[in-house]
Amino acid sequence: MLGRRGATVPAAPQVLEAGAHVLLAEGVGKTIDEAVLLLPTDMELRSAECVVLRGPNGSGKTTLLRILAGTVPPSEGEATLDGSPVDERSELTRTVIAALIGPPATYRDLTLVDHLVLIGSTWGEVGAPAAGRADAMLELLEIDHLAERFPHELSSGQQQLFHLAMVLVRPSSFLVLDEPEQRLDTDKRDLLTRILLDRKAAGTGLLIACHDPAMTDVLADAILDIQPA
Amino acid sequence: MTGADRQRLRQVRAAILGDRPDTSLSSALYPVYVAAVAAVSYGVPAAQQLARSVDERWLAEHAWSPAGAIVAVTVTALLMALVWLAGRVHGPVLPPLPYLDLVVASPMPRKVTLARNWRLSLGGSVVGGLMVGAVAGAGLAIAEVASPTVLLPATAGGGLLGVLFAELWLRGQLRDGEMPFARNDRLPAGSGQGASHLSRRLSTRRNTLALLDITSLRRQAASTVTMGGAVLAGDLRMVRLDAARPVKRARRVRLRASVPLAVIARRDLLGLRRAPGSALYGLGFTAAGSAGLMLSLLSPRTPTVAPLLSLVVAYLGFGAWCEGLRQHSDNSGTSRLLGLAYRDTAIAHLVVPVSAWSLTTIVSGAGLLLAGLATPAALVWTLGVGTLLAGAHLMAAFRGPPPISAFGQGGVAMMIFWYARPLLATLVVGTATTAWAARAATPWTLFSWLLLASAAVVKWGLTLVDKRDRRD
Numbered sequence: 001m002l003g004r005r006g007a008t009v010p011a012a013p014q015v016l017e018a019g020a021h022v023l024l025a026e027g028v029g030k031t032i033d034e035a036v037l038l039l040p041t042d043m044e045l046r047s048a049e050c051v052v053l054r055g056p057n058g059s060g061k062t063t064l065l066r067i068l069a070g071t072v073p074p075s076e077g078e079a080t081l082d083g084s085p086v087d088e089r090s091e092l093t094r095t096v097i098a099a100l101i102g103p104p105a106t107y108r109d110l111t112l113v114d115h116l117v118l119i120g121s122t123w124g125e126v127g128a129p130a131a132g133r134a135d136a137m138l139e140l141l142e143i144d145h146l147a148e149r150f151p152h153e154l155s156s157g158q159q160q161l162f163h164l165a166m167v168l169v170r171p172s173s174f175l176v177l178d179e180p181e182q183r184l185d186t187d188k189r190d191l192l193t194r195i196l197l198d199r200k201a202a203g204t205g206l207l208i209a210c211h212d213p214a215m216t217d218v219l220a221d222a223i224l225d226i227q228p229a
Numbered sequence: 230m231t232g233a234d235r236q237r238l239r240q241v242r243a244a245i246l247g248d249r250p251d252t253s254l255s256s257a258l259y260p261v262y263v264a265a266v267a268a269v270s271y272g273v274p275a276a277q278q279l280a281r282s283v284d285e286r287w288l289a290e291h292a293w294s295p296a297g298a299i300v301a302v303t304v305t306a307l308l309m310a311l312v313w314l315a316g317r318v319h320g321p322v323l324p325p326l327p328y329l330d331l332v333v334a335s336p337m338p339r340k341v342t343l344a345r346n347w348r349l350s351l352g353g354s355v356v357g358g359l360m361v362g363a364v365a366g367a368g369l370a371i372a373e374v375a376s377p378t379v380l381l382p383a384t385a386g387g388g389l390l391g392v393l394f395a396e397l398w399l400r401g402q403l404r405d406g407e408m409p410f411a412r413n414d415r416l417p418a419g420s421g422q423g424a425s426h427l428s429r430r431l432s433t434r435r436n437t438l439a440l441l442d443i444t445s446l447r448r449q450a451a452s453t454v455t456m457g458g459a460v461l462a463g464d465l466r467m468v469r470l471d472a473a474r475p476v477k478r479a480r481r482v483r484l485r486a487s488v489p490l491a492v493i494a495r496r497d498l499l500g501l502r503r504a505p506g507s508a509l510y511g512l513g514f515t516a517a518g519s520a521g522l523m524l525s526l527l528s529p530r531t532p533t534v535a536p537l538l539s540l541v542v543a544y545l546g547f548g549a550w551c552e553g554l555r556q557h558s559d560n561s562g563t564s565r566l567l568g569l570a571y572r573d574t575a576i577a578h579l580v581v582p583v584s585a586w587s588l589t590t591i592v593s594g595a596g597l598l599l600a601g602l603a604t605p606a607a608l609v610w611t612l613g614v615g616t617l618l619a620g621a622h623l624m625a626a627f628r629g630p631p632p633i634s635a636f637g638q639g640g641v642a643m644m645i646f647w648y649a650r651p652l653l654a655t656l657v658v659g660t661a662t663t664a665w666a667a668r669a670a671t672p673w674t675l676f677s678w679l680l681l682a683s684a685a686v687v688k689w690g691l692t693l694v695d696k697r698d699r700r701d
Contacts, residue, residue, distance in 0.1 A: 069564070071564075088565065089570075089571075089698065089699075091570075094565070094568070095568075098566070099564045100564055101564055102563065102564065103563060103564075104563050104564040104565075104566050105557075105560030105563040105564070105565065105566065105567075106560070107496065107500065107553070107556050108473065108475070108476055108556065109476040109499070109500040109503045109504060109552070109556075110484065110496065110499070110500070111480055111483075113483060113484075114483060114484035114496070114499065117483070117484045117485070117486050117492075118484055118492055118493075118496055118567070119566050119567060119568070120486060121486045121487055121488070121489060121492035122489045122492060122493075122567040122568035122569045122574075123568035124489070124568065125486060126486050126487060126488060127486055128486075129486075130486030131483070131485075131486055148480040148481055149480070150475070150476055150477070150480065152475050153475075166566050167564070167566065170566055170568065
């Protein structure tokens with residue numbers, strides 16, 4: 001089903017629902033000049049499935065996530081979403097995939113709740129539902145008491161929860177997350193794991209680079225070990 | 230400053246200098262020498278040409294009229310406001326970080342440890358004012374627009390403005406700090422001054438130096454280092470972000486959900502509400518710039534410099550309302566979470582500045598129309614200039630990092646030219662068409678040229694937006 005050319009830990013396959021999406025990497029690699037950032041890699045992610053990427057620093061996990069989120073083109077191989085090339089500029093890619101790879105775009109003059117309302121509105125939520133969803137998302141991540149803070153007034157862990165809220169509040173079928181557990185304490189890691197499990201159960205596909213063994217054990221249907229070039 | 234203070238400061242300077250000779254005087258005088266040479270070589274001929282280009286009758290009519298006085302007072306007030314605001318970001322008293330940590334933070338009186346830096350800034354401001362006054366006076370005298378005796382009051386006036394600007398600059402820096410002692414009317418223990426004295430003597434410079442707190446001094450000094458590097462690297466985005474103050478206002482006012490394009494406009498309005506300084510600065514500059522443009526169209530004898538300066542002011546005012554647009558550009562390359570296409574989001578960010586420009590122009594135009602100082606055609610013309618400004622600010626926000634290095638071929642001059650392209654496009658298109666329209670029997674043919682050229686500038690801006698979207 002999926003495999004890094006050479007290093008794959010298979011996991012229990014998921015039964016696909018009708019009309020589910022498929023995110024596919026076939027021999028995807030990235031080289032800039034002489035530097036090899038990612039060796040050719042295969043991967044397949046379907047709805048309601050979780051693939052966890054593991055590997056040492058510099059092995060190319062983030063590069064693979066970027067390619068599969070459509071923000072970086074591969075220099076070899078092909079990344080497709082439902083058979084079309086993954087490209088963040090295409091509406092299909094943006095609609096289906098929500099990515100948190102590095103800090104997302106924030107406005108320094110908007111509070112946390114404003115950001116979530118803005119994101120919800122641009123995805124078609126108007127009026128009370130958007131405001132309600134924004135509040136509910138902050139509550140879900142237990143940062144509702146920070147709703148009226150500006151991004152620069154948060155600690156690094158709070159920033160991470162806020163960034164996760166921004167990604168989770170928008171509709172998506174796939175979540176692509178680069179080390180979502182970073183800077184979170186143990187309780188918040190457990191909370192995040194529960195939220196992601198719920199998302200998976202609701203049909204969202206998860207592609208996560210993760211260094212937390214406990215999270216990986218709970219979430220992963222398949223683990224892709226990436227070795228450095 | 231007591232004798233003991235002087236002695237301690239001498240010891241500190243000796244420790245800092247070590248065996249090296251003290252070159253501080255020559256270091257301070259060299260920029261004065263360069264500025265003087267530049268003023269004589271370029272400033273005086275330019276001022277002379279400018280004075281000659283102005284129609285004498287027009288100058289005589291307007292220079293001493295109430296409108297002329299209003300313009301002079303407004304320009305001076307705007308400059309004073311700018312100087313004060315500059316002090317809040319980078320004040321006149323900014324010693325190097327090690328000096329701050331090791332000397333200013335010591336128990337020595339702050340007015341002693343910071344006096345040297347203040348004197349340098351004050352001196353620079355006064356010398357700069359004297360030079361500007363002398364250059365302006367010499368230009369007028371050589372062009373025979375005024376008698377040579379104008380040189381003396383012009384120079385003295387420039388010097389006085391230099392003193393005034395330096396004081397305002399320092400006040401701005403003081404406002405940047407937390408000012409705990411100013412608010413509570415207390416000075417730190419050992420400062421030798423009681424509470425009751427402070428409020429009475431707050432207006433004196435020495436106390437202003439004593440009130441500067443180490444936190445804001447350190448922040449501004451560190452920011453100077455960052456900005457210096459960013460300027461050399463040509464990264465004006467870094468300069469802008471470093472200069473930006475953290476937003477804290479109106480946090481309880483919530484963004485209201487709306488349809489995608491409208492919510493972006495609401496976002497920008499909320500941003501301006503939380504940054505009232507920018508909103509007011511934009512309002513003042515836009516009102517002045519749009520009024521200047523309408524006045525420029527009043528007479529065929531209006532000097533070309535009038536629409537040019539008006540456009541510079543209008544460009545700055547319009548830009549104050551474009552923070553949302555710039556933040557959208559800043560976010561390029563990060564994970565995108567909005568459900569709008571990149572280009573559509575950029576266009577949506579123009580709704581507020583264009584609307585604000587139009588409203589301000591209509592209000593100032595109505596005032597001028599009632600006073601008989603503008604025509605309806607001038608009002609329509611100035612509204613059209615809004616398209617040009619929108620295009621120019623699209624260009625400015627999405628120009629990205631410079632393709633050239635300050636240290637490479639062409640160097641600083643090429644980099645400045647590259648950065649100034651949006652402003653230059655505004656000035657070339659706006660000044661040429663406006664000056665021509667003022668001299669034409671009917672401005673409508675030229676108005677279509679203005680709109681066509683503005684559309685080209687907008688197209689250029691959108692091309693840069695698409696380029697950023699592609700991350701070329």
